Amino acid sequence: MSEKTFAEQHIVVTGGGTGIGRAAALAFAEQGAASVTITGRRSEPLDEVAALHPAVIPVVADVATEAGTDAIAAAVQARGGTLDVLVHNAGVFGLTPLDDLDPADVRHQFEVNVFAPILLTAKLLPLLRSPGGNIVVVSSISARLASPEQSVYSASKAAVDSLIRSWAVELGPKGIRVNGVAPGNVRTPILTTGGLSDETVTTWRSGYADRAPTGRIGEVSDITPWITRLAEPTSSWISGEIIVIDGGRLVA
Numbered sequence: 001m002s003e004k005t006f007a008e009q010h011i012v013v014t015g016g017g018t019g020i021g022r023a024a025a026l027a028f029a030e031q032g033a034a035s036v037t038i039t040g041r042r043s044e045p046l047d048e049v050a051a052l053h054p055a056v057i058p059v060v061a062d063v064a065t066e067a068g069t070d071a072i073a074a075a076v077q078a079r080g081g082t083l084d085v086l087v088h089n090a091g092v093f094g095l096t097p098l099d100d101l102d103p104a105d106v107r108h109q110f111e112v113n114v115f116a117p118i119l120l121t122a123k124l125l126p127l128l129r130s131p132g133g134n135i136v137v138v139s140s141i142s143a144r145l146a147s148p149e150q151s152v153y154s155a156s157k158a159a160v161d162s163l164i165r166s167w168a169v170e171l172g173p174k175g176i177r178v179n180g181v182a183p184g185n186v187r188t189p190i191l192t193t194g195g196l197s198d199e200t201v202t203t204w205r206s207g208y209a210d211r212a213p214t215g216r217i218g219e220v221s222d223i224t225p226w227i228t229r230l231a232e233p234t235s236s237w238i239s240g241e242i243i244v245i246d247g248g249r250l251v252a
């Protein structure tokens, strides 16, 4: 693949300070992007990623708020006002057992995982290159699995899958493609920040590795090539697709 696949392109990756978003932001930067605006609520991880590549621009922004989406739009405007690729990656996980439900957890997961990409897509749409723009959304195989105490996270990702398909149809006439990736269990901080103990995380990971035909959990490097690939011009006949990257877990 050419180093310059994303030359002169402006990219936004939400949740770009850690995990999958961090790796995706650096992959776009390494493939020649003119700017990769990364967002998150905490400045330290964003600044750490920005220190690794001059194209990466950190913007502290809570994507679930209007002030956050305004800040991201302002950052895109400051780079010339045209956005080529929007990656909705920011997401939160948490257990939501029905017999011990905190409504705030339910609201928070839907606000970040569902409401935020809707708000941000609408806000950035006037800036998204048309024709030629790309939206890539990070969903999850949880959208297709039924797991105890994870109904809210799973439902939020099922909503994301629906958004991907509907937006592909709605934005197709503008020449904007919309696709997604659906990772399985990938080694990132998300389970720990979602409140699981280290012991539980270890148990979940080994259970996943035992079940998946490939015998291991995922690494961020398993996911990011597909995020960039979907946004490349050579994928110009792919829209409304959600690529499962899960080591075979869904078929096992």
Ligand SMILES: NC(=O)c1ccc[n+]([C@@H]2O[C@H](COP(=O)([O-])OP(=O)(O)OC[C@H]3O[C@@H](n4cnc5c(N)ncnc54)[C@H](OP(=O)(O)O)[C@@H]3O)[C@@H](O)[C@H]2O)c1
Residues within 6 Å of the ligand: 014, 015, 016, 017, 018, 019, 020, 021, 039, 040, 041, 042, 043, 045, 061, 062, 063, 064, 089, 090, 091, 092, 093, 112, 138, 139, 140, 141, 182, 183, 184, 185, 186, 187, 188, 189, 190, 193
């Ligand atoms: N790891 C997995 O096993 C897995 C599997 C399937 C799907 N996914 C999805 O992959 C995506 C990335 O997650 P990850 O695994 O890479 O975990 P992660 O490292 O925890 O990344 C999540 C990112 O989202 C950001 N974020 C959370 N709430 C935000 C908000 N309100 N506004 C702005 N940014 C916010 C976080 O930054 P701040 O905390 O600084 O805001 C963090 O950088 C998520 O959508 C997740 O659902 C992950």
